[in-house]
Amino acid sequence: MEERKQILTDCTLCYHSCGCRVFVENGRAVKVEGLESHPLNRGELCPKGEHALEHIYSPDRLKYPLKRTKGGFRRIGWDQALDEIAERLNRLRDEFGPQILGVFSGSIGVENMEMAGLTQRFKASFGSPNFFSVESVCYRMRIRTRQITFGKYPIEELDSKLYILWGHNPDASDFPLKLALERNLAKGAKLVVIDPRRIPLADRAEMYLRIRPGTDGAMALAMMNVIITEKLYDKPFIDAHAVGFDRLVEHVSPYTPEWAEEITWVPAGDIRKLARLFAGTRGASIYQGTCTQDQTANGTQNSRAFSILQTITGNINVPGGWVVSPRSRFGDVGLEVEGTPLGGDEYPLFFEVWGRKSPYGVVTMVPESIPDKLKAFYVVGGNPLVSMPDSNAFREAFRKLDLLVVHDMFMTETAREAHYVLPACSHLEKWGVAYTYNVCHALPYLMLRKKCIEPLHESRSEWKVYTELAVRLGMGKDFPWKSEEELVSFELGPSGLPFQYLLNEKPEGDFYLEKQYGTREGLFRTPTRKIEIYSDALEKVGFNPLPDYREPERSPLRGRNGFPLILSTGHRNYFFTHSQHRNVEPLREQSPEPEAEIGPETAVRFGIEDGEVAAVETNRGKIRMKVRVVPSVSEGVVFVPHGWPGEANANLLTDARCREPILGYPDMKSLMCAIRKLPRKEEQKIINLSQRGLDHENGRRDIGGIREGRSLQTSEPVPSVPGPAQPVHANRLG
Numbered sequence: 161m162e163e164r165k166q167i168l169t170d171c172t173l174c175y176h177s178c179g180c181r182v183f184v185e186n187g188r189a190v191k192v193e194g195l196e197s198h199p200l201n202r203g204e205l206c207p208k209g210e211h212a213l214e215h216i217y218s219p220d221r222l223k224y225p226l227k228r229t230k231g232g233f234r235r236i237g238w239d240q241a242l243d244e245i246a247e248r249l250n251r252l253r254d255e256f257g258p259q260i261l262g263v264f265s266g267s268i269g270v271e272n273m274e275m276a277g278l279t280q281r282f283k284a285s286f287g288s289p290n291f292f293s294v295e296s297v298c299y300r301m302r303i304r305t306r307q308i309t310f311g312k313y314p315i316e317e318l319d320s321k322l323y324i325l326w327g328h329n330p331d332a333s334d335f336p337l338k339l340a341l342e343r344n345l346a347k348g349a350k351l352v353v354i355d356p357r358r359i360p361l362a363d364r365a366e367m368y369l370r371i372r373p374g375t376d377g378a379m380a381l382a383m384m385n386v387i388i389t390e391k392l393y394d395k396p397f398i399d400a401h402a403v404g405f406d407r408l409v410e411h412v413s414p415y416t417p418e419w420a421e422e423i424t425w426v427p428a429g430d431i432r433k434l435a436r437l438f439a440g441t442r443g444a445s446i447y448q449g450t451c452t453q454d455q456t457a458n459g460t461q462n463s464r465a466f467s468i469l470q471t472i473t474g475n476i477n478v479p480g481g482w483v484v485s486p487r488s489r490f491g492d493v494g495l496e497v498e499g500t501p502l503g504g505d506e507y508p509l510f511f512e513v514w515g516r517k518s519p520y521g522v523v524t525m526v527p528e529s530i531p532d533k534l535k536a537f538y539v540v541g542g543n544p545l546v547s548m549p550d551s552n553a554f555r556e557a558f559r560k561l562d563l564l565v566v567h568d569m570f571m572t573e574t575a576r577e578a579h580y581v582l583p584a585c586s587h588l589e590k591w592g593v594a595y596t597y598n599v600c601h602a603l604p605y606l607m608l609r610k611k612c613i614e615p616l617h618e619s620r621s622e623w624k625v626y627t628e629l630a631v632r633l634g635m636g637k638d639f640p641w642k643s644e645e646e647l648v649s650f651e652l653g654p655s656g657l658p659f660q661y662l663l664n665e666k667p668e669g670d671f672y673l674e675k676q677y678g679t680r681e682g683l684f685r686t687p688t689r690k691i692e693i694y695s696d697a698l699e700k701v702g703f704n705p706l707p708d709y710r711e712p713e714r715s716p717l718r719g720r721n722g723f724p725l726i727l728s729t730g731h732r733n734y735f736f737t738h739s740q741h742r743n744v745e746p747l748r749e750q751s752p753e754p755e756a757e758i759g760p761e762t763a764v765r766f767g768i769e770d771g772e773v774a775a776v777e778t779n780r781g782k783i784r785m786k787v788r789v790v791p792s793v794s795e796g797v798v799f800v801p802h803g804w805p806g807e808a809n810a811n812l813l814t815d816a817r818c819r820e821p822i823l824g825y826p827d828m829k830s831l832m833c834a835i836r837k838l839p840r841k842e843e844q845k846i847i848n849l850s851q852r853g854l855d856h857e858n859g860r861r862d863i864g865g866i867r868e869g870r871s872l873q874t875s876e877p878v879p880s881v882p883g884p885a886q887p888v889h890a891n892r893l894g
Contacts, residue, residue: 167865168195168608168667170594171209172271172587174737175201176336177594178209179669182612189588189613197866199603199670205357206335207735207747214744215586216616221569223617233581238618241580242625244415248563249286250577252536256357257279258287259499260535262526265293266542269594273593273651274644275541275622276837277493279520282538282626284495285638288533289521294547294738296523300453300510305463308513308697309471309883311685314482318601319344321480325377325465327452330396331361333732336601337447352434352440354379354426356728357757357799358792367434370794373713374830375424377458380465381709382420382428383435385414387472392439392554394474401679402471404694404706410415411706423709423717425560425794439473443480446470450732455829458710460822461510465707471691472500477677482716484683485602486673488595493647494519495638500525507824513697514687522824524816527553540622541584542570544637546739547802550816550824551809552781556695572730572739583619590621592646593651594669606655607669608662611644623647671699684885703773703822710831713818716796725762727833730802739803754785756802758835762796767838776800778833787835798833 165184170177171192179198183191187191192212196203208215219614226233230813252260257843265279266272306313318340330338345351345364354376355364355367362368371379388409389395399407417428424431446466448454452460467482475481503522504511510522526534527550537558545551545558551573558564558577566575568583574583587609594607615621627639641647649659655672662669686692699705711717716726735747742748756776758768770789773783776798783800785808793799802810811828818827 164190167610167612168669169612170198170589170607170776171205171212171300172594172609173208173212173215174335176204176272176334176600176605177271178336179594180204180205180209180212180587181781184612187613189216189583195668197691198607199605199761200336200600202339204335204339207750208737208741208744210587211741211744211746214746215541215741216588218570218743220571220743222571222575222581222617222619222827225618226585227579228579236570238620238628241582242629242632244830245563245565246629247694249536249633253286253646254320260519260533261286261288261289262524262534262537263288264537264539264542264544265291266540267293272541272587273592273595274493275491277690278622278626279538279540279649280517280543281638282492282630282635284497285630285635286633287497289497289504289519289520292502292521292523292526292544294542297825297828299450299454300464300518300520301825304509304513304518304823305460305517305872306467308509308695309464309467310476310484310685310693310750311681311689312475312484314484315602316445316447317480318603319480320349320445320872322350322352322441323360323448324352324360324376324434324438324444324446325455326352326446326448327371327449329355329357329359329361329449329732330357330447332734333450334480334524342602349850350437352437356553356794356797357731366437367425367430367692369430369434370421372425372794372830373726374456374458374715374827375420375709376453376456377462377465377707377709378415378420378423379426379431379467381412381415381707381719382417382424382431382460383438383469384408384472384707385415386417387469388412388434392436393472397474397476398472398890401476401684401689402691402693404692405472406497406759407694408472408706415709423711434858438469442474443478444473444565445481446476451730452829454825455580455730455827457712457818457820457827458708459820459825460698461704461707461710464698468693468707471693476691477679477683479677483602483675485675486604486607488604488656488672490593490707491568491650493651502526502533503824507822508701508834509697510823524824525551527557527816530557531560531562537561538565538567539574539578540567543568543574543739545574545577545809546572546805546809548816549811549814549818549828550780553812555814567622568744570621573809582625583617585615585619586620589615590623602675604671604673604675605669606657606662606672608648608652608659608667610667612856622814637668640649644809663893674889683718692852698822701822710821712827714827714832715830716832721779723834724796724830725833725835726797727776727778727800727801727813728797728829729814729831730828731799733803734799736792737805739805739885754801754808755788756801756835757788757790757793757799758791759795759797760791762793762798762835763787767839768835773838774835775838776813776833776835778813778815778831780815782839783807783809783812798835805819814837 178201419432501521546745592609
């Protein structure tokens with residue numbers, strides 16, 4: 161019997177890349193536990209990491225390539241699949257040009273550098289600029305706005321003296337921060353929670369501020385007003401390291417706490433108290449929610465406002481504040497390509513600032529671009545029909561494609577629409593770079609992701625699939641690496657931590673650079689080499705160079721039009737990552753079904769009792785799910801979780817055309833909806849979401865017993881994006 165082996169690697173089941181110890185016997189992984197020496201998770205794992213093996217050895221995994229036929233999906237071999245995909249791509253490229261290909265990566269390159277890098281390389285080698293990823297609706301906005309302000313991407317640290325959780329719930333979505341909070345609250349750190357839902361951490365906070373969804377920018381402006389009016393700002397820091405403060409002083413004078421109270425629902429006195437607390441704490445950080453402020457009509461200016469709050473209080477590059485953490489250098493797997501990605505002309509700052517280009521297209525423009533601009537789409541490790549806004553529009557568009565290919569571990573809703581479905585490796589079945597990137601709280605740490613077991617079934621890694629497909633397309637010279645190990649060695653080359661060093665000498669990982677506090681020459685890579693409170697980059701593309709406030713496009717202050725309630729979609733769950741892990745039984749037992757949340761007064765108003773099933777509807781579609789009546793939720797607001805498939809898919813309610821005007825992000829946090837209790841007979845139609853996956857042998861067109869979401873559209877026109885809102889006064893929702 162083979163001796164049990166211990167392999168030190170990382171967990172890629174979310175973007176944190178926590179350290180793991182994997183035990184392998186006879187070629188099978190038998191146990192996973194946290195790695196004590198890893199500075200991010202310190203030996204702890206969240207439930208997803210603890211149950212990684214149930215995910216990897218799930219009976220629902222795709223086992224072999226599938227091809228859509230008139231009778232459903234049919235098993236085929238890898239050679240046939242790749243030959244036919246290449247033939248279709250070649251034909252489309254010859255007839256329409258290479259730009260007709262769009263690619264979508266479920267990773268932005270943080271937890272899976274190889275997936276993102278090779279996908280970018282493949283589309284560039286093919287000749288297309290059209291790369292999309294979850295970054296199109298996720299961290300790219302805050303990264304870009306901080307780059308516009310600082311020239312770098314400073315990030316909040318794990319350890320702080322004052323945690324301002326602004327729409328952020330670490331208990332549900334940020335396991336390392338959850339652990340750090342526990343440690344530091346016990347040492348006397350202070351906590352403030354700003355959220356329309358009273359999360360459990362609010363019970364331990366100095367202050368809890370219940371804010372109306374989508375109005376974060378108004379409150380941030382009011383905080384600036386207080387800090388400047390009461391002269392609480394850090395003048396020496398501003399004078400030495402920032403430009404544009406004099407213009408900010410005049411700009412924020414109308415934005416009083418009383419003005420903000422009418423918009424945000426937060427009492428003016430609480431706004432003043434928070435502003436004073438924040439300005440009086442050296443080593444304070446605003447912890448933005450995961451897209452909470454980005455996915456609103458005011459997204460870019462929200463992030464700009466947070467950056468300026470950190471700046472004027474001197475909480476930049478000090479312990480506990482926002483810190484410019486060093487980035488490791490890697491071998492660039494990407495390739496240059498001519499052309500601008502989809503949306504780069506309409507939203508130029510999304511694509512380029514000061515000559516620095518990013519490879520991402522604007523994903524909200526994909527549905528309207530099929531089939532005229534995009535005719536083929538390749539999805540790797542992603543599920544855009546559930547995770548991207550406006551599932552109805554995406555599904556309708558995908559059905560117009562000449563070719564849709566999905567490379568994934570499971571038969572997702574997106575895979576069900578594909579012409580070809582290819583089985584993918586798990587993170588324990590391939591080599592990679594385990595990179596604790598800046599979004600993970602400024603820890604410049606690096607591990608080697610080891611291949612712990614051989615690929616299960618007929619699954620293949622991204623490296624193998626892209627390399628073999630490239631050869632068939634005449635692009636083989638662009639994929640020179642003969643193995644995954646050779647690819648990863650190339651990536652690690654410039655990092656100072658070579659492959660063999662991380663394999664043999666430091667299998668637990670190592671810090672690639674040392675974090676430095678304080679300001680120094682060249683820290684801020686803006687044109688002025690200072691923090692740009694006043695942004696010429698924004699001004700040049702026609703937007704306010706100072707933060708302003710834009711009321712949500714769908715808002716109770718603009719008229720309700722048959723949709724009387726505020727809808728906020730996408731709140732996280734401790735047991736799942738986006739649309740993943742719902743087929744892992746121990747995790748599903750903890751969260752067996754999707755549940756919308758409303759407050760007690762809202763429940764009475766609409767005749768809904770706790771545990772009953774209701775329909776939630778917008779101008780784009782309708783979902784059905786159980787409703788929980790909880791006092792922690794603001795009245796007049798409906799919270800809908802994301803990541804669930806079928807008729808519980810929150811993105812049946814969202815609208816890809818309802819976009820933030822600067823970077824094109826969708827508004828998914830502050831829409832308007834209606835809710836109604838379902839009659840008992842309709843309740844029986846709710847699909848049992850706990851059934852198991854796709855029957856591959858007969859090509860059955862359902863997964864987990866879930867029907868496809870219906871396309872429920874109204875003829876109501878979508879209003880154009882308004883200009884910046886003026887101060888408004890209106891009664892709050894009843």
